[in-house]
Amino acid sequence: MDSASLKYAKQMDSKDVLHKYREEFYLLPQIYMDGNSLGLLSKRAEKTLLDSLQDWKELGIEGWTKGRQPWYYFSEKLGSLLAPLVGASAEEVMVTGSTTVNLHQLAATFYQPSGKKTKILADELTFPSDLYALQSQLSLKGFNPETHLVCVKSRDGRFLNEEDIIEAMTDDIALIVLPTILYRSGQILDMKRLTEEAHRRGILIGFDGCHSVGAIPHSFSDWDVDFAYWCNYKHLNGGPGSVGGLFVNKKHFGKKAGLAGWFGSRKDKQFDMEHTLTQAPDAGAYQIGTPHVLSIAPILGSLEMFNEAGIEAIRQKSLQLTQYLMELIDIELSDYHFYIGSPREDAQRGGHISLEHKEAARICKSLKEFGIVPDFRAPNIIRLAPVALYSTFEEVWKVVQILKDIMKEKHYEKFPNEREVVA
Numbered sequence: 001m002d003s004a005s006l007k008y009a010k011q012m013d014s015k016d017v018l019h020k021y022r023e024e025f026y027l028l029p030q031i032y033m034d035g036n037s038l039g040l041l042s043k044r045a046e047k048t049l050l051d052s053l054q055d056w057k058e059l060g061i062e063g064w065t066k067g068r069q070p071w072y073y074f075s076e077k078l079g080s081l082l083a084p085l086v087g088a089s090a091e092e093v094m095v096t097g098s099t100t101v102n103l104h105q106l107a108a109t110f111y112q113p114s115g116k117k118t119k120i121l122a123d124e125l126t127f128p129s130d131l132y133a134l135q136s137q138l139s140l141k142g143f144n145p146e147t148h149l150v151c152v153k154s155r156d157g158r159f160l161n162e163e164d165i166i167e168a169m170t171d172d173i174a175l176i177v178l179p180t181i182l183y184r185s186g187q188i189l190d191m192k193r194l195t196e197e198a199h200r201r202g203i204l205i206g207f208d209g210c211h212s213v214g215a216i217p218h219s220f221s222d223w224d225v226d227f228a229y230w231c232n233y234k235h236l237n238g239g240p241g242s243v244g245g246l247f248v249n250k251k252h253f254g255k256k257a258g259l260a261g262w263f264g265s266r267k268d269k270q271f272d273m274e275h276t277l278t279q280a281p282d283a284g285a286y287q288i289g290t291p292h293v294l295s296i297a298p299i300l301g302s303l304e305m306f307n308e309a310g311i312e313a314i315r316q317k318s319l320q321l322t323q324y325l326m327e328l329i330d331i332e333l334s335d336y337h338f339y340i341g342s343p344r345e346d347a348q349r350g351g352h353i354s355l356e357h358k359e360a361a362r363i364c365k366s367l368k369e370f371g372i373v374p375d376f377r378a379p380n381i382i383r384l385a386p387v388a389l390y391s392t393f394e395e396v397w398k399v400v401q402i403l404k405d406i407m408k409e410k411h412y413e414k415f416p417n418e419r420e421v422v423a
């Protein structure tokens with residue numbers, strides 16, 4: 001059947017084994033293509049949030065131990081549910097902090113300059129917050145970020161080449177921090193290979209999983225990654241500002257937390273209130289303060305759904321959706337100077353498509369006017385994320401039809417080509 005036809009899209013939807021999950025979400029009137037920035041609310045996430053609110057209402061302080069999900073063990077509980085999604089054992093994963101705070105914690109813990117090894121290796125395409133955090137960690141240890149933060153260059157402004165990263169693993173590098181998936185192009189880095197190469201040179205390596213957790217399977221333990229951190233509000237649908245996650249390889253258990261706080265205590269010792277910290281024996285040691293219970297609670301319902309659906313099935317459908325989107329763009333938009341800045345190969349492509357156009361900012365505004373929610377990344381990228389649990393092939397088809405109409409009729413020309421305050 002002609003893949004450009006609506007009939008084909010409908011047929012793909014009728015074969016979709018995950019279709020029932022769509023009904024579990026509060027869908028917007030618009031077609032939502034922005035689940036890689038803020039995932040939608042599901043009924044299960046809403047329920048676990050309301051459960052914790054109800055516990056507060058009915059139990060007050062007793063919610064810490066007697067809540068439906070006792071708040072005192074919430075971070076550990078969620079860590080165990082997240083572990084299968086990142087390929088780790090339960091005690092290696094903790095839901096705590098935020099992406100940037102967790103990077104601060106992990107860099108404070110794992111960046112231990114000594115002798116010749118004093119530099120941190122990152123890349124020029126990484127998310128700016130990560131660079132800011134690494135710069136300040138260098139300053140705190142007395143090094144100049146301008147000389148000591150080494151950023152691998154991209155050859156084309158879209159992708160990183162693993163060869164270039166490996167070449168930059170020189171003997172003055174103490175720590176490497178890289179994204180699992182690049183936030184613009186959606187390229188997946190070869191984490192297994194990079195970890196092997198780093199370790200061969202005596203360098204520790206950690207990954208920012210913001211764009212991969214909930215979108216693709218991982219094997220952090222098997223790959224022997226030293227640490228990782230991510231947010232739970234993008235593909236994991238934990239809600240705006242929901243608490244983040246971290247992974248610490250069990251071979252590092254017992255390593256002193258760079259930023260200590262009482263929630264890093266062994267749980268049974270915490271309320272002894274001693275002035276000397278007895279660290280938790282697992283990834284719990286890298287928590288700092290009291291968990292943000294109301295920003296943690298929705299993650300419980302969301303993770304139950306992910307584990308039930310299975311990350312392999314989610315990845316399978318996500319690949320089909322992004323493949324289909326690229327195919328339709330090739331067929332329908334060839335006259336309008338778009339460029340697909342995402343990897344074509346399944347193994348290298350994450351959960352979103354980066355569509356480049358010099359008028360991208362105002363094309364995005366026009367898409368919103370026509371009922372589609374994309375996002376824009378300066379200077380010229382429209383990111384489109386059809387999400388496995390709630391997007392359909394029919395929606396992908398419609399997005400491309402509407403985009404074609406916007407280009408053909410030049411609807412975008414009535415907007416200025418500038419980004420909004422929040423893009």
Ligand SMILES: *Cc1c(COP(=O)(O)O)cnc(C)c1O
Binds near residue numbers: 208211231
């Ligand atoms: C979204 C995102 C962040 C955001 O960090 P927060 O601390 O949650 O604000 C960081 N890194 C990457 C790669 C991201 O995509």
